Amino acid sequence: MGKNYADLHDPNAEYTMRELSAETMGVTAKRGGGRDVEITDVQTTMVDGNFPWTLVRIYTDAGVVGTGEAYWGAGVPELIERMKPFVIGENPLDIDRLYEHLVQKMSGEGSVEGVTVTAISGIEVALHDLAGKILDIPAYQLLGGKYRDKVRVYCDCHTEEEADPEACADEAERVVDELGYDALKFDLDVPSGHEKDRANRHLRPGEIRHKAEIVEKVTERVKDKADVAFDCHWTFSGGSAKRLAAELEDYDVWWLEDPVPPENLDVQEEVTKSTLTPITVGENRYRVTELRRLIENQAVDIVAPDMPKVGGMRETQKIADVANQYYVPVAMHNVSSPVATMASAHVGTAIPNSLAVEYHSYELGWWEDLVEETVIEDGYIEIPEKPGLGVTLDMDTVEEHMVDGETLFDEA
Numbered sequence: 001m002g003k004n005y006a007d008l009h010d011p012n013a014e015y016t017m018r019e020l021s022a023e024t025m026g027v028t029a030k031r032g033g034g035r036d037v038e039i040t041d042v043q044t045t046m047v048d049g050n051f052p053w054t055l056v057r058i059y060t061d062a063g064v065v066g067t068g069e070a071y072w073g074a075g076v077p078e079l080i081e082r083m084k085p086f087v088i089g090e091n092p093l094d095i096d097r098l099y100e101h102l103v104q105k106m107s108g109e110g111s112v113e114g115v116t117v118t119a120i121s122g123i124e125v126a127l128h129d130l131a132g133k134i135l136d137i138p139a140y141q142l143l144g145g146k147y148r149d150k151v152r153v154y155c156d157c158h159t160e161e162e163a164d165p166e167a168c169a170d171e172a173e174r175v176v177d178e179l180g181y182d183a184l185k186f187d188l189d190v191p192s193g194h195e196k197d198r199a200n201r202h203l204r205p206g207e208i209r210h211k212a213e214i215v216e217k218v219t220e221r222v223k224d225k226a227d228v229a230f231d232c233h234w235t236f237s238g239g240s241a242k243r244l245a246a247e248l249e250d251y252d253v254w255w256l257e258d259p260v261p262p263e264n265l266d267v268q269e270e271v272t273k274s275t276l277t278p279i280t281v282g283e284n285r286y287r288v289t290e291l292r293r294l295i296e297n298q299a300v301d302i303v304a305p306d307m308p309k310v311g312g313m314r315e316t317q318k319i320a321d322v323a324n325q326y327y328v329p330v331a332m333h334n335v336s337s338p339v340a341t342m343a344s345a346h347v348g349t350a351i352p353n354s355l356a357v358e359y360h361s362y363e364l365g366w367w368e369d370l371v372e373e374t375v376i377e378d379g380y381i382e383i384p385e386k387p388g389l390g391v392t393l394d395m396d397t398v399e400e401h402m403v404d405g406e407t408l409f410d411e412a
């Protein structure tokens with residue numbers, strides 16, 4: 001018999017004083033225009049992409065189905081399964097209340113940050129698709145409307161010779177000229193051969209010179225054709241990060257991402273304030289509460305929430321609102337399938353301070369095949385006018401790439 005985590009006993013979830021269900025809140029008034037809809041089921045299927053994408057579907061008694069996606073990670077499907085009883089019977093149009101309801105119900109299990117927030121995010125994205133379909137409007141309309149018809153996409157680039165500055169520059173040129181992107185990102189936390197110890201976070205002078213050489217070669221090669229960001233994946237000490245960022249001030253760096261670990265806000269703030277190189281942080285922080293502190297302390301020049309991880313579409317919009325008050329742009333981190341990528345683009349059009357949305361799957365070959373529609377064209381996502389997110393899962397592709405042991409979604 002398989003494991004069943006869904007029925008695990010959680011007293012916090014079973015009884016909470018702050019109970020936000022429709023029944024307890026007395027949300028019973030009849031709604032016109034086909035809006036009296038009830039959620040009947042929630043299902044997940046994990047697809048083995050370049051990350052294990054968790055796709056989510058919410059079914060209703062009206063026969064309308066919403067599709068969403070949570071950021072990848074073990075435990076996400078189990079957590080969604082555990083939350084299912086809290087949304088069944090609810091009206092999917094009450095997105096905000098249902099989000100708060102899940103956060104409250106899952107408090108004991110950890111809904112301040114981490115994988116529980118990721119699981120809630122997947123449900124929240126599916127609710128936006130569903131609500132858009134019920135109301136017959138695109139999801140961005142639920143967020144207040146459009147700032148732009150197309151959202152810019154940046155391509156996360158890789159090469160097998162990731163430590164070779166010329167190879168990185170060649171790849172940058174190829175991605176710009178052949179794939180049509182005008183915004184790129186490369187990893188800068190690549191071993192240079194000058195390391196004495198990979199654990200201590202300290203950058204030796206030769207390592208800094210090597211990183212500066214990658215940045216110089218790449219930015220010079222695509223100068224005036226593309227913006228280029230560089231990612232450090234939470235690797236270096238504050239002192240080393242400051243020296244690296246100072247060295248990179250001579251080049252056209254779009255941003256330097258996550259040079260220090262995300263936990264210590266004081267160090268983060270000091271690094272950001274020490275340099276003219278724009279510093280971007282965000283993908284490992286959760287919900288507006290955590291991102292707010294980063295922004296309010298002016299510890300970040302550009303904020304990078306991962307929408308289907310940070311809390312979903314409305315939570316990302318709330319983060320963008322706080323960022324906007326500090327004149328901070330938003331570059332959405334994204335390693336998702338076309339479903340959450342399109343959902344991020346809907347957020348991107350609904351906020352004034354959208355810089356770009358990441359695309360992290362150009363080497364996969366079948367990323368676009370997961371949905372019937374074209375998602376990225378010439379480095380931009382055109383926001384669809386179809387109801388909901390405007391993407392339709394191609395079930396043959398889902399089935400072909402499902403993680404072993406997964407079952408395909410039920411028909412609508």
Ligand SMILES: O=C(O)C(=O)C[C@H](O)[C@H](O)CO
Binds near residue numbers: 231233333
């Ligand atoms: O694209 C980025 O910015 C990343 O940091 C990709 C990471 O490898 C990924 O998010 C880690 O899970």
